[in-house]
Amino acid sequence: MARIRTVKPEAFFSESLAEVTVEAERTFFGLLTQADDHGRHRDNAAIIAGLLWPLRAEHNSVKVEDDLQQLANADLVCRYTGCDGRRYLHIVTWFEHQKIDKPSQSRLPSCSRHHGADRCAPCKGTCTKRTEESPTPTRGLAEDSPNAPRALDLPAKPAVTPPGHAGQALAAQQDAFDEMAGTPSRAGAKSAGQDAFAEGSPDLPRSLGEGSAPGSRILDPGSSSPTGRTAPAATVSASQLVGEYVAACDERPPSDVIGHLGRITKKLLGEGITPEHIRAGLQNFAANPKHPSVLTSMVNEAMNTRAGGLARPGNRPNVPAHQAWTNPANAAAAYAEEL
Structure with missing residues (x-):
């Protein structure tokens, strides 16, 4: 509350x-x-x-x-x-x-x-049952336990195995539990008659419509990924880009500058701007250190500046490239119509 x-x-x-x-x-x-x-x-x-x-x-x-x-x-x-x-x-x-x-x-x-x-x-x-503190949640055992308990605390006396596929599944599950607990496998034990049948089962196993991909199928709440089967591809983070900038500097910049650059870099990555353009903007900022807020303009310059001036003949073929004006060698011939 x-x-x-x-x-x-x-x-x-x-x-x-x-x-x-x-x-x-x-x-x-x-x-x-x-x-x-x-x-x-x-x-x-x-x-x-x-x-x-x-x-x-x-x-x-x-x-x-x-x-x-x-x-x-x-x-x-x-x-x-x-x-x-x-x-x-x-x-x-x-x-x-x-x-x-x-x-x-x-x-x-x-x-x-x-x-x-x-x-x-x-x-x-x-508190009388204090547990050991850990800085991060423990997701597994640090070492093997000498006395591994039997999974699900199965009874010592085997239960009656039902006929059909259900009996085979229960037997396979019991073998898996025995293997986890370190007990001898029942493969060599005497069969109770459930290993073979004279007639086929009326319940055919259902087939999957698509192949099963490895990985967890559990989605984290709030995850934007459509399926949790595979992990997302590794991308360049804002901390990595800013770390490259700091490593290229002769002296470590102030913490406020690094923090400001990190926030701007994170925002630019969130807008879908490629890390190469952001890296080029950081390189320009390292060569001309100013207020961190100008990083956005430097990234824009790296994104939209092309060789060849404003005409950009490669992108606009109908617009000729700019040529600097020069005086004609023969002025009389060049201006004959006007003279």
């Missing part, structure tokens, strides 16, 4: 907020209204995007995840794993800027790094 919070005037010239983009700053102010009375909230980019950016479809969960990462790098929010195994976040300077009258108890786990002694909702007091 959203709440009314306090935003101090000092927030608009905060050096910490100046390290993040304007979009990330708005996400931060939005989290102030969505966090509970202890500054805690679920760390889920899709949920936060739906709460804070409902009328801005272009700012989807992928961009909100980038906002949260920027805020975490600036130590404005802390992302942690609760004792229930889920991801949460809390605003680091919450109690310095928010004065809550009669705060309600939080329903979310506390952060062991900042609030280790505070009340933890799942533990009904000080």
Whole structure:
């Protein structure tokens, strides 16, 4: 449930907020209204995007995840794993800027790094089941477990296998589970009579209309890709282009200049301008350093300047190329009709 919070005037010239983009700053102010009375909230980019950016479809969960990462790098929010195994976040300077009258108890786990002694909702007091903190969500086991459990906790005594294809599918599934758990395969075990049939099955397997492509079929909320089967092709990012510009400079430019160039470059890439034109504009800017706002004009110059002047005979064949005027060698012959 959203709440009314306090935003101090000092927030608009905060050096910490100046390290993040304007979009990330708005996400931060939005989290102030969505966090509970202890500054805690679920760390889920899709949920936060739906709460804070409902009328801005272009700012989807992928961009909100980038906002949260920027805020975490600036130590404005802390992302942690609760004792229930889920991801949460809390605003680091919450109690310095928010004065809550009669705060309600939080329903979310506390952060062991900042609030280790505070009340933890799942533990009904000080957290007794603290999990190990990780800067990024863990998506797999770091090492193999010596005691791998059997998948789905299958019973030790085998159940009766139904006849038909269902029995074969169950047997293949059991073999796959045994292989995952490290137990001996049942390939050498005595058959229960389900490996062969005298008559064909009346239920023929359905065929796919198209070939199956590798990759995940789950779409991220807010993704503009029509299918999640294949990853999008790698493209040049704004940070890479600005990084090339910084590497070409004799001295590292000020941070404000780099940040301004990065925002302009990101906007130009969003308009569909090719990285080659932006790279040419950055090279021109490196040779003639001015205010970062002129980068747009330099990119436009790189896009639309052609050799041969304004006539551009290659693009407009009916217009002759410009030729500089020279005095005729024989003035009497050149101006005979006028003399």
